[in-house]
Amino acid sequence: MGLNEWAYSLSESMLAEPLPRRWVHSLGVAKRARALSPILGRDAELLEAAAVLHDVGYSPSIATxxxxxxxxxxxLRDQEGADERVVRLVAHHSCALLxxxxxxxxxxxxxxxxxxxxxLVDALIVSDMTTTPDGGHTTPAARLEEIVHRYGPDTIVGRFIxxxxxxxxxxTERVAGRMALVSAGTQPM
Structure with a gap:
């Protein structure tokens, strides 16, 4: 089984039934990641796997x-023995340190x-922050507004975001710049 086949299967098994909206969001984030493949080169598959798995930690069966x-x-590290780079991307997705x-x-x-x-960190931020909770496409500004509205400005999530x-x-600007360079044929992959 390839990396992405494994990642999609695992994410679906962890999210689809208990958190269907989170699963649809994860599929949307993976779609956005796939769209960035021109700037990712050989890391395109890695980013897509991390994108579909980025919210697996919400699964009630593993949330601690x-x-x-x-x-x-x-x-992913302890139970699944996942690729170390996928694990790092999941750990640090979307400014998680803050x-x-x-x-x-x-x-x-x-x-x-x-x-x-x-x-890769930038690409995953952009993939997540341009995807609505229902898997649709949005702008980073609209996504941030939605998150603050959903959680409240004075909550942990509201303050952090x-x-x-x-x-x-x-x-977003760095990724857009890299995509523009690739489109213009001036950036090597």
Missing amino acids: TGFHPLDGARF EAEERGLRHELETEFELERPE QRAAPEIFAA
């Missing part, structure tokens, strides 16, 4: 800390999981 990037990464800080878990996240290449906004917008 209540912080889904950490729960998901630990599960949310970990809000939750008092930054030290755990930083010491257990190294950061992946910045280009507002702090993360500058980095989310910067990642």
Whole structure:
């Protein structure tokens, strides 16, 4: 079984029944990741696998800390023996260090999981932050607004996502720039 076949199967088994909306969101994030393949080269499959698995930590069967990037990464590492790079991307997706800080878990996240290449981190941020909860396409600004509205501005998630906004917008610009260079034929893969 290939990496993506395994990742889709695992994510579906963990999310589709208990959290169908989260599963549909994950499928949308994977679709966005796939669309970025021109700038990912040989890491395209890796990013798509991480994208479809990025929210697996929400699964009630493995949620232990209540912080889904950490729960998901630990599960993938300890129970699934997943590719180390996929695990790192899941652990650090969408500015997770900032949310970990809000939750008092930054030290755990930083010491257990190294950061992946910045280009891949950016691509996963963009894939997640341009996908609605129902798997549709959106803008980063609209996605941030939706998250703040859903959770509330003074909650852990609301505070973290507002702090993360500058980095989310910067990642979006970096990815758009790389895509433009590839489209113009001026960037090697």
